[in-house]
Amino acid sequence: MANVASGGVDADAPEELKKILADFGVSAHVFAPSTDDLTNCLRAAIDSGPDLLVVLAGDGTVRAAAELCGPDGPVIAPLPGGTMNLLPHAIYGARSWQDALSAAMAEGEVRMLGGGEVEGRHFLVAAILGSPALWAPAREAARYGQLTLAWNRAQRALRRAFTGRLRFALDGGPRDKALALSFLCPSISRALDTHAPALEAAILDVQGVRDAVSLGFHALRGEWRDAPAVEARPCRLARVWAAEQIPAILDGEAVRLTSSATVRFEPNIVRVLSLPAGLGDA
Template sequence: MKNLWFITNPGSGSSTVEKCEALMAIFADHSLTVVGRTIFPEDQLPNRAMLETADVDAVVLFAGDGTINAAICALDDWDGAILILPGGTMNLLAKALHGDADPAAIIRAMHEHHERIALSFVAAADHRAFVGLILGPAASWVHARELVRAGRLRGLGRAIRHAWARTFGRGIRIGGAPGLPSGAQAVLVTPDGDSLQLAAIDARDWRSIAQLGWDWLTGDWVAATSVTEVRATSVHVLNDKPVLALFDGEPQQLPPGIPITGAQTAARFISTLSSE
């Protein structure tokens, strides 16, 4: 492996401009050549033709979940390797592939040992979620969360009031998942091989709603309230109108009745964890 294409998003959790430049120096120290670079969303993501023309061996993603998702989907028809570095807030994919190692340690470890593995994902219509899909009225907190992350207080109060009102409204109903409570405020769907793990949050009183909203703003919302977990192979939304759905944090409108299933990618993601 020699030629890299480096995709970053300086607006993500921890992939600052300074850290991106430090990684460029580490690549050079390990005789890795960056033949192309994308600063997303300023630049358009590369496609298969661009990578093949540049003779790219691996694409390096140093960004948050949303950018990583967009890049993986854009390169679905390219068969090269993909290296995911922890550049977001929670970095769940990077942890699954490399443990708690930092970007510099991951690059060093890649020279000593690595393998290409497949990743599981949640699929619904044309959308994919590699970390998780969030359904339900509590997904409305995403707008307030993004304002907090960006440090933009203007409009935050209005976003919180809107999310609060939506969370107290009609909940989400999911078909195909026996045991999941009807009318939950949020359902987190995560991939597990070719099946799905579902966690439903059912918050009914104002104190639970406030706690749910706070945990949305600060990150770890699933751990805060009563959670019911079930497994399924295929589920769908029973509500009679499209619902807000967050695919790795990116909002989409998901029509009712669309099958939500689990699937796996090809073995193209670099893992530095020992298989022993």
């Protein structure tokens, strides 16, 4: 499937996909859905019973495909067709989608991919819970040159930075509080081994305006993990509470969680066509 509406996919991509797969002796049916038909398209593709589901799209669409496939469904090949492409780059290295597909077809091997789960939703890259999740709309507006809208959204996010703190407990430990929590999957984390049976939990807190502005600046650049107000540690199970619904981002997609959520590491989410050890670093 090629999401031609995403950031890294042009109109010629479906034909390119067919050609590359044909070069490896594979006859493929390529779907190129509109943005509002992605889920139905994914369901139709999976229901057709393929051995391999190639997903040329952003991390959010890959997450949706993984949820529909599950650990017993088709193997997926997540190609870099979005803006961030964190998961494809973790699996295939910083290649173009054409090179990533060719390498996967030539050298790929099937392996199980783990990640996180919260309220029945899976994530393969990262989850951000709490008010910093509100910076995501500002970042998207800035990315598309909508500076006034980005500024207004950033101001709203900054106002929320001192409200709605979360209460949490990691792996049955004592309760604590923070502005927000984030959970990075092992394939993305810089602190965990790729095969570690845990998530990297990052605790985000601010002590004043300077920390809030720093956190917001890093969030706008997609580098919130590097902000000085962030503390990280491994975690397999987290319980999170708030006074109201919790704003969250799962693999780039905005969602609202209930006021009491459980985040857990899930080792078997979906099978992926991965490169052998070492090739993904190219």
